[in-house]
Amino acid sequence: MTGARVPDRVPDRVRVRVALAEDSGLLRDSLVALITRFGHEVVTAVGSADELLTAVRAAPPDIVVTDVRMPPTFRDEGLRAAIALRRERPGLPILVLSQHVDTPSLTELLDTGAAGTGYLLKDRVTNGTDFVAALDEVAAGGTVVDPEMVRRLLAYRRDPLRLLSARELEVLGLMAEGRSNTAIRERLVISEVTVSKHIGSIFTKLGLHSDGADHRRVLAVLTYLRGADAD
Structure with a gap:
């Protein structure tokens, strides 16, 4: 300004x-x-x-x-x-x-x-x-x-998953498979802190702000599955 x-x-x-x-x-x-x-x-x-x-x-x-x-x-x-x-x-x-x-x-x-x-x-x-x-x-x-x-x-109204980076989509896909943060860390060979940061970014980009972490995790996975069904 x-x-x-x-x-x-x-x-x-x-x-x-x-x-x-x-x-x-x-x-x-x-x-x-x-x-x-x-x-x-x-x-x-x-x-x-x-x-x-x-x-x-x-x-x-x-x-x-x-x-x-x-x-x-x-x-x-x-x-x-x-x-x-x-x-x-x-x-x-x-x-x-x-x-x-x-x-x-x-x-x-x-x-x-x-x-x-x-x-x-x-x-x-x-x-x-x-x-x-x-x-x-x-x-x-x-x-x-x-x-x-x-x-x-x-673009978001059509497909909120478009807002996610390639790595965030990868993390969300593993979440959809029911993998824990530790399992995601081992699969992607990254730190658990990095996994948490990716998941936090996913929640933010999908507009999941106010609910508990467990509930947001479920909602994020449902959004991912809806996107996969649309494909």
Whole structure:
């Protein structure tokens, strides 16, 4: 966002109150300056999902803008917070910024309601006018999704297994055979830590976030078997 282009004259627009969550202090400050420059009010700017939850629950804004990956694990804390807030306050506009194309996270967010939902890749948010136009659209109840996310979402809807790497498909295939993590490690000649990382990535890419590990393992295998039947 540093160096984002802004026009000489900011057009008239409805002023909205923004709650911002971004762990990078430099990017957070840049976003605050940009949003304020366009006539909106940043009522809170925090660096963690927990702080976002606390601030929004204390004083609900007109829109939440949040990064997906935040402390402490930098996995999906921001997304989890956004989904929790949307469930507590149905219709709360949410604009998510992500460094990566993460189709399952978009799918899960859209499942809480498509209206007032935005999902943009950070690399594409380089034009201040375009970014704030997306913020305005989402705050007004519209839906804004990065074009690359749309392409990946369509592919995911057809076949979620397409999101998995060749090694992840291999691990999932062995899971479908009923092999334990230790057996998978021995078969693929990799460490058990690596096996666990592959399985965690499989769960994330298939959108299996909230259930226990055993239940997610079953759901992942069922997804694999459905894909095999389709072939």
